[in-house]
Amino acid sequence: MNDEPIIKFDKVIKRFGDLTVLRELDFTVKKGEKVSIIGPSGSGKSTVLRILMTLEGIDGGIVSVGGEPLWHEKGADGALVPASEAHLHKMRAQLGMVFQQFNLFPHMTVLRNITEAPVKVLGLSRKEARERGEELLELVGLADQAGKYPHQLSGGQQQRVGIARALAMRPSILLFDEPTSALDPELVGEVLNVIGKLAEEHDLTMLLVTHEMRFAREVSDRVCFFDQGRIREEGSPEELFTDPSEERTREFLQAILD
Numbered sequence: 001m002n003d004e005p006i007i008k009f010d011k012v013i014k015r016f017g018d019l020t021v022l023r024e025l026d027f028t029v030k031k032g033e034k035v036s037i038i039g040p041s042g043s044g045k046s047t048v049l050r051i052l053m054t055l056e057g058i059d060g061g062i063v064s065v066g067g068e069p070l071w072h073e074k075g076a077d078g079a080l081v082p083a084s085e086a087h088l089h090k091m092r093a094q095l096g097m098v099f100q101q102f103n104l105f106p107h108m109t110v111l112r113n114i115t116e117a118p119v120k121v122l123g124l125s126r127k128e129a130r131e132r133g134e135e136l137l138e139l140v141g142l143a144d145q146a147g148k149y150p151h152q153l154s155g156g157q158q159q160r161v162g163i164a165r166a167l168a169m170r171p172s173i174l175l176f177d178e179p180t181s182a183l184d185p186e187l188v189g190e191v192l193n194v195i196g197k198l199a200e201e202h203d204l205t206m207l208l209v210t211h212e213m214r215f216a217r218e219v220s221d222r223v224c225f226f227d228q229g230r231i232r233e234e235g236s237p238e239e240l241f242t243d244p245s246e247e248r249t250r251e252f253l254q255a256i257l258d
């Protein structure tokens with residue numbers, strides 16, 4: 001891991017109508033870092049991920065990925081101008097996202113769900129995409145399920161396909177939006193194991209919104225506690241979970257861990 005921030009939110013404001021969801025948020029993630037975002041419902045956690053995926057715009061501040069502003073690009077005179085579609089496309093290509101609802105294509109096999117985007121978007125040959133898909137299925141422990149259809153898999157298996165699908169686009173940053181919250185409790189472990197295994201891969205930057213405190217503690221280099229659209233407190237899992245300095249963090253952890 002080096003010190004270069006790969007993700008940077010600089011005084012970012014996000015509103016939905018009258019509701020201000022991000023209030024001059026300052027937030028950075030270094031290359032290769034594994035960061036968990038925790039916090040109460042409505043504090044803006046998922047919005048951060050959705051902005052990075054350019055699924056939402058912003059109302060103020062600057063978001064940069066890999067040192068380049070996401071919503072703006074540098075014009076001929078070096079000043080920031082609104083981003084072109086081509087710029088947004090280039091920026092989006094660095095990011096993969098694993099959603100709460102896995103949303104696999106029901107009419108495609110597991111393997112096809114993983115290979116479709118690399119063929120269509122990256123222009124890989126079917127053969128290359130299949131080889132990559134098979135490697136990824138191996139990684140998520142589903143090598144023997146390639147020919148099945150999503151409805152033939154458990155929710156945990158479907159989410160593991162969702163992870164393989166995100167990785168198939170070779171992102172340098174992987175975002176997880178509560179990846180286990182749609183799962184029955186007995187299926188959570190297998191998905192967390194796969195994410196834990198990915199976290200051991202040092203090049204991949206991971207940003208994880210989660211309600212699984214034990215998991216945040218085990219896989220993260222850093223945990224950020226969001227409250228009302230800002231980071232109220234951040235630190236190593238050790239610091240944050242065993243000795244939070246803010247009363248709000250303490251209350252939140254107490255309520256959730258009880």
Ligand SMILES: Nc1ncnc2c1ncn2[C@@H]1O[C@H](COP(=O)(O)OP(=O)(O)OP(=O)(O)O)[C@@H](O)[C@H]1O
Pocket residue numbers: 016019021039040041042043044045046047048
């Ligand atoms: N598209 C939208 N239109 C209007 N309001 C929205 C929209 N998306 C999110 N919000 C509101 O913004 C606030 C922050 O939402 P966000 O999903 O980021 O919270 P969160 O911290 O991830 O919460 P949770 O833990 O419940 O998922 C919430 O009050 C939500 O209702």
